[in-house]
Amino acid sequence: DQQVKQNSPSLSVQEGRISILNCDYTNSMFDYFLWYKKYPAEGPTFLISISSIKDKNEDGRFTVFLNKSAKHLSLHIVPSQPGDSAVYFCAATRSQVMNRDDKIIFGKGTRLHILP
Amino acid sequence: DGGITQSPKYLFRKEGQNVTLSCEQNLNHDAMYWYRQDPGQGLRLIYYSQIVNDFQKGDIAEGYSVSREKKESFPLTVTSAQKNPTAFYLCASREPRGQSQPQHFGDGTRLSIL
Numbered sequence: 762d763q764q765v766k767q768n769s770p771s772l773s774v775q776e777g778r779i780s781i782l783n784c785d786y787t788n789s790m791f792d793y794f795l796w797y798k799k800y801p802a803e804g805p806t807f808l809i810s811i812s813s814i815k816d817k818n819e820d821g822r823f824t825v826f827l828n829k830s831a832k833h834l835s836l837h838i839v840p841s842q843p844g845d846s847a848v849y850f851c852a853a854t855r856s857q858v859m860n861r862d863d864k865i866i867f868g869k870g871t872r873l874h875i876l877p
Numbered sequence: 878d879g880g881i882t883q884s885p886k887y888l889f890r891k892e893g894q895n896v897t898l899s900c901e902q903n904l905n906h907d908a909m910y911w912y913r914q915d916p917g918q919g920l921r922l923i924y925y926s927q928i929v930n931d932f933q934k935g936d937i938a939e940g941y942s943v944s945r946e947k948k949e950s951f952p953l954t955v956t957s958a959q960k961n962p963t964a965f966y967l968c969a970s971r972e973p974r975g976q977s978q979p980q981h982f983g984d985g986t987r988l989s990i991l
Contacts, residue, residue: 804982869919
């Protein structure tokens with residue numbers, strides 16, 4: 762039972778254009794969401810996060826939007842650059858966890874190709 | 878320079894052999910995690926630990942074991958009971974629960990069967 766879904770395994774975008782990566786979740790208890798970027802043979806690096814009290818968070822070229830009613834979030838990258846070519850993972854968790862259950866649930870990732 | 882160090886980067890296992898993957902962090906994080914990544918799959922949680930001398934099974938703990946004797950170290954043993962151990966293994970850490978903080982990851986260990 763996948764609690765975090767990234768339905769697009771891959772995405773190709775022209776350099777300079779906007780890249781939009783999508784993520785859906787099923788657990789309404791999730792209140793903290795993260796995006797990670799991963800290059801081959803390396804560990805994921807944290808990109809940007811958003812708390813459920815917000816609907817938008819921006820950091821430079823990266824913006825994450827959260828639609829709680831639709832249980833959907835998206836990552837926008839603008840303008841897209843060649844170095845953005847990587848696998849992007851969406852993740853979700855419950856930030857205020859009072860028991861020993863402290864998991865961050867990851868999606869399967871979307872491979873982004875930035876075309877010259 | 879704070880971070881997470883995983884070693885070795887590449888590891889080979891013979892049939893019936895146990896192998897141990899090292900994970901060390903100097904970020905002073907309480908929580909540590911082990912994930913496995915297979916092609917086309919996301920990161921699947923093997924074990925995690927909130928505090929020294931305590932750890933919990935993740936979603937795919939069978940065939941693996943861990944220990945958490947020190948705050949900075951969380952080694953993972955892949956036992957002979959794990960029938961499909963070939964994968965990319967990632968260790969992560971983060972601030973204690975109750976804080977909205979991201980995980981920090983090491984650069985991974987790729988395990989292959991000889």
